[in-house]
Amino acid sequence: MSQNAPPHAYLTVEQAQRNLRERFKNAAIETYELDARILTGFALGLDDVGLITQASRNVTEEEYDILEKTCLVRLEGKPVSRITGVKEFYSLPFKISSATLDPRPDSECLVESALIIAEKLAKLARKPLRVLDLGTGSGCLLIAFAHACRQKGIQVEGLGVDISSSAIRQARINAALNGIENSVDFKQSNWFENVSGRFDIIISNPPYIASDEIEGLAPEVRFHDPSAALDGGSDGLDAYKHIIAAMTTFIKPGGCVLFEIGSSQAALVTDIVRQSISTHQNVAISCVSDLAGLDRVVQLEFNRNS
Ligand SMILES: C[S@@+](CC[C@H](N)C(=O)[O-])C[C@H]1O[C@@H](n2cnc3c(N)ncnc32)[C@H](O)[C@@H]1O
Structure with a gap:
């Protein structure tokens, strides 16, 4: 040259x-x-x-x-999705912003687990399944779930909530982008604060990193994901404690709550559930592993008669 x-x-x-x-x-x-x-x-x-x-x-x-x-x-060191503004999740496109977590492939495990539950519940339900997503961010979990339900002929009424109004705006954009805006709604809420009624399925990927571990995260995460999406308080478990303490008011008998967890948190989250739920409430607790074989989802199936 x-x-x-x-x-x-x-x-x-x-x-x-x-x-x-x-x-x-x-x-x-x-x-x-x-x-x-x-x-x-x-x-x-x-x-x-x-x-x-x-x-x-x-x-x-x-x-x-x-x-x-x-x-x-x-x-x-800027992640690809922060450069393009788009991330593929569950084979669907999601627009992301500085207010939303970059959707992670690991979280597809939560969508898969919720779909298995939805298929079971839909056989018994005469109405659309009511599904709540706590800490919806880009809306990726709820939108991917509702999209897959539509393909399976399962009717869903979804509600996604987030403390961040910018995240809620982004989730609405993503619902329209994926043609699912008639099945899902989004509103700003501090966990259950602005939520009413009971749900067949509650899903949540809450912030679960312990505050003093954030500094040790990869720069791509630390500098580009919003801290409200990462910081789970001193032991990383603040959000689980809060949600678990309130969840029985919002779950229908026979319903299911599914949490994404950090790979070392299954026993800790299970303990919080056991301590919080009264003994007469019969709940089957199980853990689902992701494709890497790591604990990724804690699933709480409530008895129909509880
Ligand atoms: C780990 S991100 C998950 C985002 C998205 N669901 C996903 O899986 O990609 C956690 C989300 O919880 C939201 N959040 C944090 N504290 C909250 C609160 N008190 N009430 C509602 N949402 C909250 C954050 O804004 C963030 O969007």
């Missing part, structure tokens, strides 16, 4: 993507291949098909500049 030639002049779309891949790999970014594909597509305005069909065309100078800036931001 001559000294004066602009760097983009010799790069095809495919080479530009390969260039990003190499730089991300050298920077020890684990998902270098995926990140390079998503960010090349984002910077050049191409979807996966466009990346293939336009692989051999040269990038323009303007495209090169955008790609370079995008690449540098990623190398500085």
Whole structure:
């Protein structure tokens, strides 16, 4: 390449993507291949098909500049979803903002577990299942759940609540984006404060990191996820204690509460449930592991006669 030639002049779309891949790999970014594909597509305005069909065309100078800036931001540690503003969860797109947690693949385990329960309950129900999502954030859990229920022919009336009004706005945008806005509603609430009535299913992925562990989290999490989505108080269990103390007023007989938990919290959360629930209330407590084999969901199935 001559000294004066602009760097983009010799790069095809495919080479530009390969260039990003190499730089991300050298920077020890684990998902270098995926990140390079998503960010090349984002910077050049191409979807996966466009990346293939336009692989051999040269990038323009303007495209090169955008790609370079995008690449540098990623190398500085900004997560891909914070750059593009979109994250895929349960094969659906979710727009995220500084007020919402970046949806995690681990949380798909909670959606799967809730779907199994919904299939059981729907066989007995004559009305749509009422489902509450506490700490809804981007709305990813409730929207993915309601979307999957619709595909299975299960009727759902969902309510997602969050302490953050910005998160609620984002959840509404995501419900419309995924065509599920008629099945779910969102409102601002401090846990159950603005919630009324009883629900067949309550799901929650509350903040569960102990306050003094936040500083040790990866920079991608610490600097980019909102602290209200992470900080679970001194032992990480504040939200569970609060929700468990109030949940029996909001769950229907025969209903089910499902919590996402940190992988070391199953016994701790189970103990809180046992201490909080009176002995005449018959609750089956179980734990579900995620794809990595780690404890991920604590599930409380209430007896129909309790
Ligand atoms: C771990 S994030 C989960 C977000 C989303 N459900 C997900 O799984 O990606 C926890 C959420 O709880 C919300 N939150 C924290 N404290 C709350 C409270 N007192 N009442 C309601 N929501 C709260 C946060 O704003 C955040 O959106």
